[in-house]
Amino acid sequence: MTNELQYKPVEMMAVAASRVLEDKKSVFVGTGLPMIAAILAQKTHAPELLMAFEAGGINPKVPTLPLGVGDSRTFYKAVMAGSMCDAVEAAQAGYIDFGFLGGAQIDRFGNLNSTCIGPYEKPKVVFPGSGGANDIGSMCWRTIITARHEKRRFSEKVDFITTPGYLTGPGAREAAGLPKGSGPYRVVTDLAIMGYEEKTKSMMLLSVHPGVTVAQVVENTGFKLVIPEKVGTTAPPTAEELRLIREEIDPNGIYVGGSE
Amino acid sequence: MENLEGIGKLISKTDPDENRQWVRENKSRGLEDKTMSVKEAVDKFVKDGDYIFFGFFGTRVPMSLLYEIIRQKKKNLSVGRGGLYDLDILVAAGCVNKFDRAYGGGFEVLGLSSVYRKAILNGQMQVNEWSNATYAWRLKAAAMGLPFLPVRSLMGSDTFKQSSAKMIKCPFTGMKLAAVPACYPDVSMIHVHRCDKYGNAQIDGVKVFDIDAAKAGRKVILTTEEIIDTEAIRSKPWRTDIPHYYVDAVVEVPYGSHPSNMPQMYYMDEEILKEYIQQSKTPEGVQAFFDKYVFGAEDFDEYLKLIGGTKKLRYLRNLERFQEKRG
Numbered sequence: 001m002t003n004e005l006q007y008k009p010v011e012m013m014a015v016a017a018s019r020v021l022e023d024k025k026s027v028f029v030g031t032g033l034p035m036i037a038a039i040l041a042q043k044t045h046a047p048e049l050l051m052a053f054e055a056g057g058i059n060p061k062v063p064t065l066p067l068g069v070g071d072s073r074t075f076y077k078a079v080m081a082g083s084m085c086d087a088v089e090a091a092q093a094g095y096i097d098f099g100f101l102g103g104a105q106i107d108r109f110g111n112l113n114s115t116c117i118g119p120y121e122k123p124k125v126v127f128p129g130s131g132g133a134n135d136i137g138s139m140c141w142r143t144i145i146t147a148r149h150e151k152r153r154f155s156e157k158v159d160f161i162t163t164p165g166y167l168t169g170p171g172a173r174e175a176a177g178l179p180k181g182s183g184p185y186r187v188v189t190d191l192a193i194m195g196y197e198e199k200t201k202s203m204m205l206l207s208v209h210p211g212v213t214v215a216q217v218v219e220n221t222g223f224k225l226v227i228p229e230k231v232g233t234t235a236p237p238t239a240e241e242l243r244l245i246r247e248e249i250d251p252n253g254i255y256v257g258g259s260e
Numbered sequence: 261m262e263n264l265e266g267i268g269k270l271i272s273k274t275d276p277d278e279n280r281q282w283v284r285e286n287k288s289r290g291l292e293d294k295t296m297s298v299k300e301a302v303d304k305f306v307k308d309g310d311y312i313f314f315g316f317f318g319t320r321v322p323m324s325l326l327y328e329i330i331r332q333k334k335k336n337l338s339v340g341r342g343g344l345y346d347l348d349i350l351v352a353a354g355c356v357n358k359f360d361r362a363y364g365g366g367f368e369v370l371g372l373s374s375v376y377r378k379a380i381l382n383g384q385m386q387v388n389e390w391s392n393a394t395y396a397w398r399l400k401a402a403a404m405g406l407p408f409l410p411v412r413s414l415m416g417s418d419t420f421k422q423s424s425a426k427m428i429k430c431p432f433t434g435m436k437l438a439a440v441p442a443c444y445p446d447v448s449m450i451h452v453h454r455c456d457k458y459g460n461a462q463i464d465g466v467k468v469f470d471i472d473a474a475k476a477g478r479k480v481i482l483t484t485e486e487i488i489d490t491e492a493i494r495s496k497p498w499r500t501d502i503p504h505y506y507v508d509a510v511v512e513v514p515y516g517s518h519p520s521n522m523p524q525m526y527y528m529d530e531e532i533l534k535e536y537i538q539q540s541k542t543p544e545g546v547q548a549f550f551d552k553y554v555f556g557a558e559d560f561d562e563y564l565k566l567i568g569g570t571k572k573l574r575y576l577r578n579l580e581r582f583q584e585k586r587g
Contacts, residue, residue, distance in 0.1 A: 031369050053466075057466055063582060064582070068317065068344075068368045070317025071318055071319060075466055075523075081464075082467065083468060083472075084469050088393035092411070092412055120422060122381075123381070126381075127366070128342075128365045129361050129362065130390070130391040131362060131391070134413055139393075139413065161419070162417065162418065178415050179412060254369070
């Protein structure tokens with residue numbers, strides 16, 4: 001191919017995550033990559049994507065990237081600067097279609113750990129806990145996990161379920177009392193895009209990013225990933241998507257500036 | 261095996277009748293001048309062992325009160341919901357031994373806290389796990405004068421297991437729900453844009469947890485960028501976010517949220533935050549930081565000189581208004 005575009009894996013992730021979002025739907029966003037993905041979606045295929053921040057900012061025109069979810073940038077020219085309850089109650093009532101999540105550990109059912117590595121009583125590593133993650137994972141219709149694809153992160157078992165995915169498999173969320181029809185939808189990494197197999201609710205490979213092999217994905221996954229007969233290749237970022245990220249959304253490289 | 265109740269030991273007060281009685285006996289409905297100094301407010305209203313809540317989210321944080329809590333060496337405080345720098349300095353100063361955590365131990369994009377990690381590993385703090393929404397609803401339950409609210413977060417998770425929520429069955433639909441206990445803080449501390457001397461307060465921008473926290477708190481301390489005339493409140497009563505009868509103390513503290521963001525007024529001061537994060541990696545560093553900025557200042561006005569004075573404050577104001585670039 002001539003004129004092949006150069007891009008970083010993190011830019012591929014942002015672009016792939018943004019394409020999952022849909023116009024005239026709503027999304028709960030946190031700091032970092034999800035914010036870039038949501039803004040990119042608004043600037044491309046989903047101009048009327050409704051963005052909600054848990055501190056109460058609803059549908060801002062984010063001028064520069066916020067450093068926190070309660071930062072004044074999260075309600076700049078927004079339709080409302082409300083409260084935590086305004087945001088999370090909209091999710092509980094079914095108004096929030098998508099929610100972004102991340103985590104230090106993810107298992108095949110999309111259960112996420114952002115609390116600790118090792119036993120809870122004697123942790124090896126301490127993370128900040130749920131924040132809004134448990135709420136997003138419990139109450140948004142479809143959640144999108146973004147994470148770097150590493151074997152220790154994509155692990156057979158999470159040390160702590162901070163945020164519920166499909167728990168132990170089909171029917172488990174509903175049995176636990178979580179809202180019907182909600183749950184993990186896509187996992188976007190620096191290597192691939194994954195979804196969930198309907199009958200097992202187990203993570204399933206959908207497409208590998210350009211230049212990445214299925215074997216590479218399998219090798220970097222600590223559990224048995226469902227591999228369908230046909231695995232596509234993710235469409236690479238377009239010149240326009242890269243321009244928007246680099247020049248308009250994150251010109252200072254706050255989130256996509258690093259080497260990854 | 262399904263968890264029917266969390267094993268976390270309840271930290272806060274949760275009984276609405278006990279609170280009603282306290283309100284009946286202690287909260288004035290009258291229009292009284294409640295203005296006082298930071299020192300007086302903390303001395304009078306924050307006791308060792310109290311459960312404190314402070315408004316935060318990297319934004320509109322009553323920092324002057326938190327620094328004063330450290331100066332007055334308050335002990336065995338319980339802290340609600342969590343925080344970033346604000347929580348971390350209280351933990352570093354050894355003021356906190358119980359924590360209702362929704363988020364704690366990190367600085368959002370600026371990374372993880374070494375102070376918090378050490379406090380957990382050496383058993384300094386008893387922690388109950390929550391999420392942002394469930395903590396907001398715990399305050400809301402208290403604001404409503406209820407003992408709990410039924411909600412749909414936490415179900416099926418280990419966060420539920422390490423909380424003090426309980427699973428209940430809805431008497432109407434039969435659905436399983438998480439009952440989250442009301443949280444009545446002993447002291448709620450909130451930084452607002454403006455209020456009158458009685459405590460009628462206006463907030464610009466997101467309210468986060470703060471209005472319910474003011475209604476839920478037994479004692480409420482407001483710090484404010486400015487004290488305005490009551491006529492200004494009465495000319496726009498629809499702008500009042502917190503009415504006076506919830507409030508016990510009013511303290512005027514310009515730039516009182518520094519180094520956190522104050523919407524429409526000044527942006528967060530990354531320089532000081534990064535200095536703290538760096539210094540907080542060692543006990544000596546923490547001490548040096550406190551000696552410089554907390555014990556080294558008599559009050560908040562002096563502190564503002566130490567962090568860079570008018571020049572720094574002008575820069576933060578310009579950042580907030582997009583008249584300057586981060587750098």
